[in-house]
Amino acid sequence: MSSSSPAAALDAENLTCIRDDRTLFSGLSFRVESGQALVVSGRNGSGKTTLLRTLSGMRMPDEGAIRWCGDDIYRLGSDYNASTAYVGHRDGNKLDLTPLENLAFVRSLGDPHPDLQPAQALATVDLAGFEDVATRNLSAGQQRRLALARLLITRAPLWILDEPFTSLDTHGIAIVEELAHNHLVNGGMLVVTSHHMVNLDSSAVIHLNLSA
Amino acid sequence: MSTAPLSHAFLILFKRDLTLAYRKRAEIVNPLLFFVLVTAMFPLGIGADPAQLRDIGPGIIWVAALLAALLSLETIFRSDFEDGSLEQLLLCPHPLSILMLAKVAAHWVTTGLPLLLVAPLLAVLLDLPEEARSTLLITLALGTPVLSLVGTIGVALTVGLRRGGMILSLLVLPLYVPVLIFAASAVTTAGAGLPVSAHLFLLTALLALAVSLSPAATAAALRISLS
Numbered sequence: 478m479s480s481s482s483p484a485a486a487l488d489a490e491n492l493t494c495i496r497d498d499r500t501l502f503s504g505l506s507f508r509v510e511s512g513q514a515l516v517v518s519g520r521n522g523s524g525k526t527t528l529l530r531t532l533s534g535m536r537m538p539d540e541g542a543i544r545w546c547g548d549d550i551y552r553l554g555s556d557y558n559a560s561t562a563y564v565g566h567r568d569g570n571k572l573d574l575t576p577l578e579n580l581a582f583v584r585s586l587g588d589p590h591p592d593l594q595p596a597q598a599l600a601t602v603d604l605a606g607f608e609d610v611a612t613r614n615l616s617a618g619q620q621r622r623l624a625l626a627r628l629l630i631t632r633a634p635l636w637i638l639d640e641p642f643t644s645l646d647t648h649g650i651a652i653v654e655e656l657a658h659n660h661l662v663n664g665g666m667l668v669v670t671s672h673h674m675v676n677l678d679s680s681a682v683i684h685l686n687l688s689a
Numbered sequence: 690m691s692t693a694p695l696s697h698a699f700l701i702l703f704k705r706d707l708t709l710a711y712r713k714r715a716e717i718v719n720p721l722l723f724f725v726l727v728t729a730m731f732p733l734g735i736g737a738d739p740a741q742l743r744d745i746g747p748g749i750i751w752v753a754a755l756l757a758a759l760l761s762l763e764t765i766f767r768s769d770f771e772d773g774s775l776e777q778l779l780l781c782p783h784p785l786s787i788l789m790l791a792k793v794a795a796h797w798v799t800t801g802l803p804l805l806l807v808a809p810l811l812a813v814l815l816d817l818p819e820e821a822r823s824t825l826l827i828t829l830a831l832g833t834p835v836l837s838l839v840g841t842i843g844v845a846l847t848v849g850l851r852r853g854g855m856i857l858s859l860l861v862l863p864l865y866v867p868v869l870i871f872a873a874s875a876v877t878t879a880g881a882g883l884p885v886s887a888h889l890f891l892l893t894a895l896l897a898l899a900v901s902l903s904p905a906a907t908a909a910a911l912r913i914s915l916s
Contacts, residue, residue: 533780536916559782567773571705573712578705585701586781 485546485560485634486510487532487666493540494527501527502687505541509683511634514657514667516675519687525670526566528687529639532668533563545635559588562633564641568624572613576604576623579612580630587631598629602652617644625653628660636660638669698783699791706795709768720761721803727753728811739816746815747825747876753811754804754829755865758836759858761800765792765841766848766911775848779915785908793834793841793904801833817880824879824889828872831892838899839864845910868895 486508493503501524509515517525530536532543534550534557543550550557570579580595599605602622604615612620621644628636636657642650654676657667661681669675675682710717731749732742769775778788808829812822843861847853875888 530916535776535779535912555782555784558780561780563776563780565773565776567771567776569773569777571709571768571774572772573709574705578708582701582705583777583781586698586783588782 485664485666487635487668488544488547489532489541490544491541492528492531492538492543494524494531494536495539496524496527503540505685507683507685509635509666509668511664511666512661513681513683514661514669514675514677515683515685516677517668517670517685517687519670519689523687525687526639529563529565529637529668529670533561533637534558535563559631560633561635561637562587562628562631563637563639564624564627565639566643568620569627570612570620570623572611574612575609576612576615576626577608579623580626583627584630588633590630590632593629595626595630598626599623601629601656602626603648618646618649621645622649622652625656628656634664635666636668638667638671640670640672642671642673695783695787698781699787702778702788702791703795706792707798710795710799716764717799717803720757720800721807723760724753724757724804725807725811727756729814732814742815743817743880744877746812746817747821747873747880749815750808750811750825751828751832751869751873751876754808754833755836755862755869757804758801758833759840759861759865762796762837762840762844762861763854763857765796765844770848775911776915779911785911786904789841789845789907789911790900790904793837793907796841797834797837801837804833805829817876820882821876821880824885825876827889828875828892831889831896832868832872835868835892835895835899836865838903842903842906842910845907845914847914848911849914868892871895 488508490506492505494501507515517528519525527536531538545553545557545560574582576599577595580598584595596608599608602625604619604622604626607615607619612623615623625641641653645653650673657669658677661667661677728749735741766775769778779785805826808825809822812825817825840861843857846860847857850856871888871891875885875892878888879885
């Protein structure tokens with residue numbers, strides 16, 4: 478399942494999510510194909526994070542189905558997990574490990590990218606020189622960039638990013654936008670929530686407003 | 690798809706958790722000191738009559754070990770939950786139960802195994818008979834992994850709660866009763882010079898049951914807690 482596989486697509490059919498007896502969204506359907514980005518917007522509390530956690534497979538939808546390449550993601554199980562990379566509100570870095578150790582750990586558990594080594598991934602997010610510093614000692618923005626470097630070291634074609642620009646400066650935002658752009662050009666897929674306007678090729682972007 | 694094989698995934702996570710524990714060495718000592726201190730309180734509280742201590746020694750050591758295990762268990766998922774790496778484990782392409790087994794194994798090596806190392810000293814402190822000391826070590830070696838495995842299910846259920854500590858004790862302590870009964874009674878029986886193989890077989894059976902069932906239960910509990 479390489480990222481250039483033409484049949485790769487994420488389908489959501491009639492998704493409904495209910496949280497604490499409140500319907501966040503219902504009857505939500507969309508399709509994200511290779512090279513496309515789904516940009517989810519909406520007010521605070523409109524269910525953006527819940528939608529992304531549902532798409533990542535962490536949370537079951539209360540109704541509806543999510544299909545990856547035509548198969549239900551709960552049937553695919555770990556095959557689906559190998560195809561996705563998720564960066565949530567929490568960075569997911571171990572603060573007592575170095576950035577290099579963090580990436581090496583993720584790489585060895587995932588479907589590793591054949592060419593890109595952790596050190597190169599760090600250089601791509603402009604963290605070269607911080608390989609052996611404890612992650613605890615990095616700034617919030619640097620920790621965020623380390624979390625996003627995880628996207629590069631596995632071959633996962635579907636990136637699910639929850640507010641990726643949190644605590645990034647303009648330079649960091651530019652780096653991430655370039656990563657996202659390259660990923661889409663190479664046939665990857667992207668689901669992203671952001672308050673910041675995501676600067677991507679408009680022909681590849683599907684907008685979804687949960688407050689509408 | 691070219692993800693690492695299962696045993697490899699187990700070892701990677703096991704090694705990562707040991708590395709993390711090594712970098713926070715100070716925390717390893719805490720359950721150990723707790724175990725020693727609680728045990729040492731009893732002779733101070735009830736008087737240092739050797740015969741009396743010998744009678745209740747096995748129970749004291751085992752209750753102290755049980756509480757030390759319970760207190761140290763709370764930390765097994767806390768940092769992973771707070772920094773988000775628990776979500777990442779949930780989403781990584783390996784069976785969650787195997788990863789949970791790796792986490793419990795690493796946690797037991799850093800919190801349960803040290804108890805075994807100081808237990809002989811405590812046996813001397815409470816004047817346990819010579820014959821009972823080796824049995825104490827065997828019961829600890831068989832029993833403390835069960836405590837870790839079973840307790841982890843409770844921790845997985847309470848990981849998202851802000852004040853999960855008390856609920857955890859209420860959930861888990863009743864499940865610790867069989868281990869406590871068979872382990873403490875094995876040590877007492879050995880002290881009386883009687884054979885204890887029946888007790889040890891039962892503890893081994895509990896361990897086999899816990900190793901095979903608890904990782905799956907932990908994984909399921911964790912999915913509920915994080916959804």
